[in-house]
Structures are given as structure tokens and as C-alpha cells.
Amino acid sequence: MKWLLLSAALLAALLAGIVLGPAAVPLSDLLHSPIVIDLRLPRALLGILVGGSLGLAGASLQSLVRNPLADPFLLGLSGGAGLGAVLAIALHAGGPWAIPLAAFAGALLALGLVFRLGLVGGAELDPRILLLGGVAVGAFCGAVMTAIVSLAEASELRNAYLWLWGGLSGASWDGLRVVALCLPIPVLVLLAAARPLDLLALGEEPARHLGADLRAVKRRVYLAASFLTAVSVAVAGVIGFVGLIVPHLGRALVGGRHLRLLPASFLAGGTLLVLADTLARTVVAPRELPVGIVTALVGVPLFALLLRRWTAY
Amino acid sequence: MRRWAHRTHLAGGVIALLGGACHGAARQPAGQLTLTDDAGRPVQLAGPAQRVVSLAPSITELLFAIGAGDRVVGRTVYDQYPPAALQVPSVGDGLNPSVEAIVARHPDLVLLYRSAHTDAAAQQLEQLGVATLVVRHDALADIGRTARLLGRATGRDSGGQAVGRSLDSLLAQPLPPVRTRIAYVVWDSPPIVIGAGSFLDELARRAGAENVFHDIATPSATVSIETIVARDPDWIAVVRDSAGDAPPAWSRRPEWRAVRAVREGRFLLLPADLFGQPSARAPEAIARFIELLSHRPLAT
Numbered sequence: 001m002k003w004l005l006l007s008a009a010l011l012a013a014l015l016a017g018i019v020l021g022p023a024a025v026p027l028s029d030l031l032h033s034p035i036v037i038d039l040r041l042p043r044a045l046l047g048i049l050v051g052g053s054l055g056l057a058g059a060s061l062q063s064l065v066r067n068p069l070a071d072p073f074l075l076g077l078s079g080g081a082g083l084g085a086v087l088a089i090a091l092h093a094g095g096p097w098a099i100p101l102a103a104f105a106g107a108l109l110a111l112g113l114v115f116r117l118g119l120v121g122g123a124e125l126d127p128r129i130l131l132l133g134g135v136a137v138g139a140f141c142g143a144v145m146t147a148i149v150s151l152a153e154a155s156e157l158r159n160a161y162l163w164l165w166g167g168l169s170g171a172s173w174d175g176l177r178v179v180a181l182c183l184p185i186p187v188l189v190l191l192a193a194a195r196p197l198d199l200l201a202l203g204e205e206p207a208r209h210l211g212a213d214l215r216a217v218k219r220r221v222y223l224a225a226s227f228l229t230a231v232s233v234a235v236a237g238v239i240g241f242v243g244l245i246v247p248h249l250g251r252a253l254v255g256g257r258h259l260r261l262l263p264a265s266f267l268a269g270g271t272l273l274v275l276a277d278t279l280a281r282t283v284v285a286p287r288e289l290p291v292g293i294v295t296a297l298v299g300v301p302l303f304a305l306l307l308r309r310w311t312a313y
Numbered sequence: 314m315r316r317w318a319h320r321t322h323l324a325g326g327v328i329a330l331l332g333g334a335c336h337g338a339a340r341q342p343a344g345q346l347t348l349t350d351d352a353g354r355p356v357q358l359a360g361p362a363q364r365v366v367s368l369a370p371s372i373t374e375l376l377f378a379i380g381a382g383d384r385v386v387g388r389t390v391y392d393q394y395p396p397a398a399l400q401v402p403s404v405g406d407g408l409n410p411s412v413e414a415i416v417a418r419h420p421d422l423v424l425l426y427r428s429a430h431t432d433a434a435a436q437q438l439e440q441l442g443v444a445t446l447v448v449r450h451d452a453l454a455d456i457g458r459t460a461r462l463l464g465r466a467t468g469r470d471s472g473g474q475a476v477g478r479s480l481d482s483l484l485a486q487p488l489p490p491v492r493t494r495i496a497y498v499v500w501d502s503p504p505i506v507i508g509a510g511s512f513l514d515e516l517a518r519r520a521g522a523e524n525v526f527h528d529i530a531t532p533s534a535t536v537s538i539e540t541i542v543a544r545d546p547d548w549i550a551v552v553r554d555s556a557g558d559a560p561p562a563w564s565r566r567p568e569w570r571a572v573r574a575v576r577e578g579r580f581l582l583l584p585a586d587l588f589g590q591p592s593a594r595a596p597e598a599i600a601r602f603i604e605l606l607s608h609r610p611l612a613t
Contacts, residue, residue, distance in 0.1 A: 021537070022537050022539060022540045023539045024543070034542070035542050038567070038570075038571045039538055042568075096564075096565040099502075150406065162502075162503065169503045169538065170502045170566070172566065172567035173567060175567075281537050281539075286526070286534075286540045287534045287535060287536060288540075289535075290535070
């Protein structure tokens with residue numbers, strides 16, 4: 001029943017994303033209009049993949065660092081992606097895909113750096129080291145990025161920050177194909193880690209006694225979740241709150257067992273992002289709101305309701 | 314020292330009030346100037362400013378246009394035009410001005426573009442005893458007014474009047490009929506376009522091109538690509554620093570191919586030194602715009 005509800009919500013969001021938009025497209029033209037076929041449909045599908053990835057990555061990382069505040073972007077990836085994008089703009093890297101590719105490379109660099117920091121002195125991805133390392137790497141990348149923006153004279157750089165908040169406006173079938181190719185492996189890796197993540201929730205010592213190979217599991221979960229986040233930031237910039245809020249919604253809906261929580265977070269994340277993007281495109285038309293603002297406006301009240309329920313016990 | 318500055322400032326206010334009541338500057342002490350800036354503040358100058366720091370590229374350009382270029386002792390790092398302005402030392406970023414770098418140029422007048430950031434800097438400079446004049450010229454109609462104000466402030470009245478008259482006669486001309494429809498795209502992801510609040514909207518209209526986003530009142534706004542598709546402009550206008558006639562890199566991205574003007578390579582590549590800011594060269598910009606509209610589409 002719950003799964004039916006989640007799937008129905010996702011389908012409804014997808015439908016809304018295709019039917020609604022700032023341009024008036026008659027229902028009879030829906031399947032022929034290039035606005036729908038080339039713009040709305042890839043954008044809605046990309047929203048599902050990106051929102052789903054962020055929800056899934058958020059749920060996995062929250063379990064990995066055993067902290068309900070963890071967000072996929074907390075571990076420094078947005079800083080790395082931003083730095084990559086700004087470098088691409090500053091160096092006048094040519095080609096239509098230069099900025100997303102550079103952002104992806106930057107995010108991977110930050111991912112590697114935080115991973116290495118997380119292993120420093122045998123820390124074995126200790127949550128505290130990982131979180132501190134992520135925040136530090138993110139802050140460092142952000143500082144370098146700001147330095148480049150304020151020192152370089154290219155006027156385009158003044159718009160470089162905009163790219164980070166780009167949202168789903170760059171969606172196309174080509175981009176969607178690339179993302180669809182990138183996702184299956186990390187998604188499967190995370191789903192396969194569902195059982196050890198359940199054990200990890202009991203604490204590291206008990207998990208080890210129950211036979212989980214924590215070393216390998218933690219590395220795999222960190223790398224897969226961060227990779228999903230890096231793909232998301234490369235195609236859609238930094239979209240806040242989805243990765244933070246959706247796992248909590250998922251837990252409220254299907255409970256904390258990861259084999260249920262992880263798929264539910266993917267479905268709910270996709271639903272939330274497509275709905276938020278549809279609102280962002282339509283409520284102030286012909287203008288458009290940054291989708292991150294809408295995810296916060298929609299997500300935070302939901303989150304507040306959840307907090308109330310928790311504290312009511 | 315500080316108290317003294319404070320007191321003359323008060324006296325200035327009183328003189329401004331008296332001046333207003335008595336209709337004219339004739340009763341002021343010889344050489345003294347009282348101006349009202351675009352923040353509505355009375356600004357008291359002992360005489361025409363000799364050392365001026367300009368904190369906006371458009372202000373620098375206007376100073377050179379009215380013949381006050383020799384008075385400019387500081388500019389922003391973003392200044393591009395005229396070439397002579399680049400000989401003047403830069404004091405950095407005009408929107409987040411460095412008060413220290415400005416004061417080091419020993420200005421007797423600092424010109425700022427009005428914004429929330431610059432209000433604080435203006436206040437700081439006033440406290441240090443440096444006179445500031447805050448201007449805001451966004452529309453074509455503001456250029457002449459600002460030119461006249463700058464002319465008075467720098468003792469180049471005739472230059473300010475000449476620029477003012479040139480802009481007045483431009484604005485007095487009837488609008489040409491709309492021959493084509495355009496959209497300015499200033500950023501591709503998220504797509505940001507120019508609205509009616511920008512002088513670029515007016516420049517296009519006076520060149521016989523209607524901005525399809527004229528209904529957006531602000532200078533710029535984020536829109537969806539599908540809105541651009543639906544409004545179907547004949548041309549996409551792009552303001553950019555680089556020369557050459559290659560279409561922008563983003564025009565090869567598949568989502569942008571949904572826009573007819575992008576598919577057909579109908580780009581108006583506007584050089585930033587002429588179109589990047591409202592200036593006394595608005596008539597020249599309009600002529601260039603008309604000329605570009607007669608060009609053939611670019612190969613994409």
C-alpha cells in the first residue's frame with residue numbers, strides 16, 4: 001500500500017511536470033509539441049533521477065555517519081563542483097559541455113580528498129573525521145573559488161555562482177542518457193549494502209560482532225553515495241534540502257530498515273524534486289524560481305511536522 | 314577634526330535648505346556647490362571636484378564623455394571604456410568598494426552607483442570627510458540627467474549639457490515601427506534574460522526590435538527555455554567581451570536547439586564595451602544594433 005502510494009505520487013509528479021509549464025500547450029498537442037518532448041519530458045525525468053539520487057545518497061550517508069543532519073553536500077562536493085565550474089569559466093574552456101564536465105571533475109576531486117582524509121591515521125571513515133574533513137574540503141574549495149571570482153576580470157565570472165544554483169534548466173535527452181548510464185552501479189552498490197547498514201545502525205562494535213565487514217561496506221557506501229551526488233551536482237548544480245529531508249520522510253513512511261528505506265528515499269526524492277521544479281517553473285511565470293528555494297519552501301514545513309511527531313513521544 | 318567635518322556637514326544642510334528657499338545658488342559663498350544626488354541627499358562641495366574616484370564603469374565612461382576624464386584619479390577593475398580610462402589606477406571592485414584603496418587616491422569626490430552595498434561605503438567615506446555623490450542611471454532617460462549632474466560636480470557644465478542635449482534629442486525622436494522581435498540572453502544555465510527595467514530593452518526598441526520579455530519589469534530575470542521557445546524571438550541578442558562571430562558555446566547544447574532563433578543561428582553579438590552599460594554612446598549603440606539586424610544568420 002505504501003509502495004503503491006509512493007509510486008503513484010511519483011507518477012503524478014511526472015505527469016504534472018509534463019502537463020504544466022509557463023508556455024501554454026494544448027492537451028491535444030501534448031505528444032507532438034517540441035516544448036513537451038524536448039524540454040519538459042527530459043527535465044522531469046532528470047528531476048526524478050537527480051532527486052532520487054540525492055534522496056538515496058542522503059539516506060545512505062546519514063546511516064554511514066550515523067547523523068540525522070548529514071546532507072549529500074555536507075561532505076564538500078558542492079565546493080569541489082563550484083571550483084571546477086569556475087575554473088572552466090575562467091580558463092575559457094570551450095564546448096557546450098565544458099562546465100558540467102569540469103564541475104564533475106571538481107566534485108570527484110573533493111570526493112577523493114575527503115575519502116583520503118577519512119582514512120588518515122587509520123580513522124577508517126570515522127564519522128567525525130569524515131564530517132570534519134568534508135566541511136574543511138568544502139570550505140577550502142569555496143575559498144579558492146571566491147578568490148578566483150574576485151581576482152579574475154572576466155565579467156562572465158560574476159555569473160559563475162549562478163551556475164551552482166542552475167537547477168534542472170540544462171536538462172536534455174543527451175544529458176539524461178549520460179546520467180542514466182552513471183546511476184545503476186552506485187544505486188546497486190547502495191542497495192546491496194542495505195543489510196550491513198542495518199547492522200551499522202546498532203553501532204560499530206555490535207555490527208562487527210554480527211559479522212559485517214565494516215571496512216569494505218563503509219568505503220563502498222561513501223564512494224557510491226558521493227558519486228551519485230557528484231553526478232547530480234554536475235547536471236543540476238547544488239539542490240538543497242532534498243538529501244536532508246527525504247530520508248526522514250522515508251523513515252516516517254516505511255521505517256528504518258534500509259532495504260525499504262533506500263528505495264523509498266529514491267522515489268520520494270524524485271517526487272519532491274519534480275514537484276518543486278514544476279512549481280518553480282510555473283508559480284511566477286514567465287519568470288522562474290531557483291528550484292532550491294522551492295525544495296526548501298516545500299520540504300521544511302514537512303520536516304517541521306516530522307520533528308513535531310518525534311518530539312511528541 | 315571629526316567634529317569639524319560633522320559641523321560643516323550640518324552647515325551644508327542648512328545652506329541647501331536656504332538655497333532651495335531662495336531659488337538658486339547665487340547666495341552661496343563663491344565657488345561653493347550644492348548638488349542633490351540620486352539618493353536625495355544634498356551634497357556640499359567647496360568647488361568643482363578636482364580629484365574624482367568613480368566606482369562604476371558607466372560613471373567613468375560618462376565622466377570621460379563630458380570631458381572630465383582628466384579629473385578621474387580612480388576607477389573600478391571592471392572598467393573597459395574609453396581606453397584612456399584604463400590609464401587611471403584601479404581601486405578594485407565598485408560594488409564592494411575598498412574604502413582604504415579609495416582614500417589612498419586622495420579624492421575630493423567619490424562617485425558611486427546606488428545600491429545596498431554602496432550605501433554603506435558612502436557613509437564610511439562621508440565619516441572620513443570625503444564627499445560622495447550617489448547616482449543611479451538605469452534607463453536612457455537617466456543618462457542625460459546624470460551627465461548634467463556630473464558636469465556640475467566637476468566644473469564641466471558645458472560637457473554635461475552637450476551630452477544631456479544629445480540624449481534629449483535621441484529620446485525626443487518618435488519610436489520606429491517594430492520590425493522584429495528579440496530576446497537578450499545574458500546567461501544560459503539558468504537562462505537569464507533582460508526585462509523592461511534595463512536600458513538594453515530601450516536600445517532594442519529604438520532600433521525597431523521589440524524585446525519579447527518587455528513584460529518583465531525588472532532589469533533581468535530567470536526564465537525557462539520553454540518560455541523563450543513559446544515567445545519565439547526572431548533573434549537572440551548576446552552581450553559579450555570577446556570579439557569574433559562564433560555563436561555562444563551554449564547554443565550547441567541540445568536543450569537550446571528547441572529555440573528557433575538558436576537553430577537558425579540568428580544571434581546579435583553585441584560588444585560589451587558599447588552595450589555593457591548605459592552610456593552617452595547610446596545613439597551609436599542603436600545604429601550598431603540596426604546594422605547587426607541586417608546581417609545574415611551565423612552558421613551553427
